[in-house]
Amino acid sequence: MTVKLKYKLKPFDHQIDALEYGWNKAEFGLFMEMGTGKSKVLIDNMAMLYLDGQINFALVIAPKGVYRNWVAKEIPEHMSDDIRHRVIRWVSGPNKKQKEEMRSVQDTFDGLTIFVMNVEAYSSLKGQKAGQWMSRMLGSRGMIAIDESTTIKNHKAKRTKSLMKIAVGFKYRRLLTGSPVTKSPMDIYSQCEFLRPGLLGFESFYAFQGRYAIVQRRTMGAAAFQQIVGFRNLDELTQRIDMFSFRVLKKDCLDLPDKIYTARYVGMSTEQFKMYDQIRRHAMVLFDNGEMSTAPAVITQMLRLQQIMSGHLKTDDGDMLYFPSKRMDALEEIVNEHDGKAIIWSRFRYDIIQITEMLNKKFGEGCAASYFGDTSDDDRAAAVLNFQNPNHPLRFFVGNPATAGYGLTLTEANLVVYYANDFNLETRIQSEDRAHRIGQKNNVTYIDLICEGSIDERIVSALRTKIDIGAKVLGEEAREWLNLKPTMK
Numbered sequence: 001m002t003v004k005l006k007y008k009l010k011p012f013d014h015q016i017d018a019l020e021y022g023w024n025k026a027e028f029g030l031f032m033e034m035g036t037g038k039s040k041v042l043i044d045n046m047a048m049l050y051l052d053g054q055i056n057f058a059l060v061i062a063p064k065g066v067y068r069n070w071v072a073k074e075i076p077e078h079m080s081d082d083i084r085h086r087v088i089r090w091v092s093g094p095n096k097k098q099k100e101e102m103r104s105v106q107d108t109f110d111g112l113t114i115f116v117m118n119v120e121a122y123s124s125l126k127g128q129k130a131g132q133w134m135s136r137m138l139g140s141r142g143m144i145a146i147d148e149s150t151t152i153k154n155h156k157a158k159r160t161k162s163l164m165k166i167a168v169g170f171k172y173r174r175l176l177t178g179s180p181v182t183k184s185p186m187d188i189y190s191q192c193e194f195l196r197p198g199l200l201g202f203e204s205f206y207a208f209q210g211r212y213a214i215v216q217r218r219t220m221g222a223a224a225f226q227q228i229v230g231f232r233n234l235d236e237l238t239q240r241i242d243m244f245s246f247r248v249l250k251k252d253c254l255d256l257p258d259k260i261y262t263a264r265y266v267g268m269s270t271e272q273f274k275m276y277d278q279i280r281r282h283a284m285v286l287f288d289n290g291e292m293s294t295a296p297a298v299i300t301q302m303l304r305l306q307q308i309m310s311g312h313l314k315t316d317d318g319d320m321l322y323f324p325s326k327r328m329d330a331l332e333e334i335v336n337e338h339d340g341k342a343i344i345w346s347r348f349r350y351d352i353i354q355i356t357e358m359l360n361k362k363f364g365e366g367c368a369a370s371y372f373g374d375t376s377d378d379d380r381a382a383a384v385l386n387f388q389n390p391n392h393p394l395r396f397f398v399g400n401p402a403t404a405g406y407g408l409t410l411t412e413a414n415l416v417v418y419y420a421n422d423f424n425l426e427t428r429i430q431s432e433d434r435a436h437r438i439g440q441k442n443n444v445t446y447i448d449l450i451c452e453g454s455i456d457e458r459i460v461s462a463l464r465t466k467i468d469i470g471a472k473v474l475g476e477e478a479r480e481w482l483n484l485k486p487t488m489k
Helices: 013-022 038-051 064-078 096-106 119-123 125-141 158-167 185-195 205-212 234-242 270-288 295-310 327-336 349-363 377-388 425-432 455-464 476-482
Strands: 027-032 057-062 085-089 112-118 142-147 172-176 213-220 223-231 245-248 259-265 312-314 320-322 341-346 368-371 396-399 413-420 444-450
Touching: 013 027, 013 038, 013 245, 027 038, 027 185, 038 064, 038 112, 038 142, 038 172, 057 064, 057 119, 057 125, 064 085, 064 112, 064 119, 064 142, 064 377, 085 096, 096 125, 112 119, 112 125, 119 125, 119 158, 125 142, 125 158, 142 158, 158 185, 172 185, 185 205, 185 234, 205 213, 234 245, 259 327, 270 295, 270 476, 295 312, 295 413, 295 455, 295 476, 327 349, 327 413, 327 444, 341 349, 349 368, 349 396, 349 413, 368 377, 377 396, 425 455, 444 455, 455 476
Parallel strands: 027 172, 027 245, 057 112, 057 142, 085 112, 142 172, 259 444, 341 396, 341 413, 368 396, 413 444
Antiparallel strands: 213 223, 312 320
16 A cells, blocks of 8 residues: 555455455445454545545445434544545434534535535435535545445445435445345345446446356246346355455454354233234235235335234334233343343334333333434434443433444344344344444344244344245245244234
């Protein structure tokens, strides 16, 4: 490297290797497993390009639950003290002061400007226009980076198309993700197109798919569809990607403690069992009649079965039904056995609220904080800050893994409980690694609450073995999953 940067925090050897390999490449992917410090690498990369006179602007795009963390933690913690810089955060519904701050990006600044946006903004016209302006006016001396870049893996999505167009105007383009491929090698196409159109050597997604996927015609009930059943030439694809990316796995570069997986089996109440069986039978009728011919339709029925096991059910009319549940008792037993701090994940809003209330009642007010869609920005920041303070009484972080499972550091926890799992494999991987990352000094125990014989077992088994559930809920296998008969014990 020709640029000598005074680091704010000393980098690990693998972080230096990443910088040496790609710091001045126009397009580059930091495919570094969660917890290996890819955010620091990007921030140091910004600083180096600024010192080299290549950029004076950087646009960082991250999921909604993560982008605030760039402003509050990542940039202050890692940006070199030698770099004069300012950080501006996008706000979708800004007050007067926030509007003025965002507009200040248009003002001349003798230093490095970093503008942080949530990726969801690019699904709106307002966000698209902001990105287009920055691309047109600042991109020639700028960098654009997407954190958790699998958020643009769908080549048909509006925000993916929008960001591809915006990226073209930037001198430097970066991807950050621990798992560029989560469900299928097809995930990588649009991410690479963001870096540079045609980077992989294909004129269209379908040409790319034709080279690396095996597609067959399948049926589900009365419906017929094309399904990817396998892949080919993946060694070739890997070689192409390696030319413009840097891959790091935690096991190869960090001496981290172990992950320990276990399960706590929880029975059903009589009311839960009856409702579960009712929904299961109804699903079978729909399936056999050909009224459940798509994966989303199957997922909806799976979701209902999962809700019942948590003790509630949202009906088609929007009403909520509640059932006696043994799951909350099991959670209380687990945390009673544990002295340190713990994370509890659930995909359901109702669960998060009930769990937080139970913990604050049983273990003292203020010992638990929730983190989900309804949580304010200030409360989110306080929850993370207080949880990471070993001397603060906040012991339990109760969150939705789709909201809080990305980008946060929660290494004070050495126990993680999955009350109700998300079906998305990437979400599971990401949420596990909130605790298992740089800074963790203890083994981390992961406990899944499971109702024996139910769909719970299949979901957890698939996630732990890194199987995409979406691929499992098509055809006869979907029927098998929905027809599982749980035990009451």
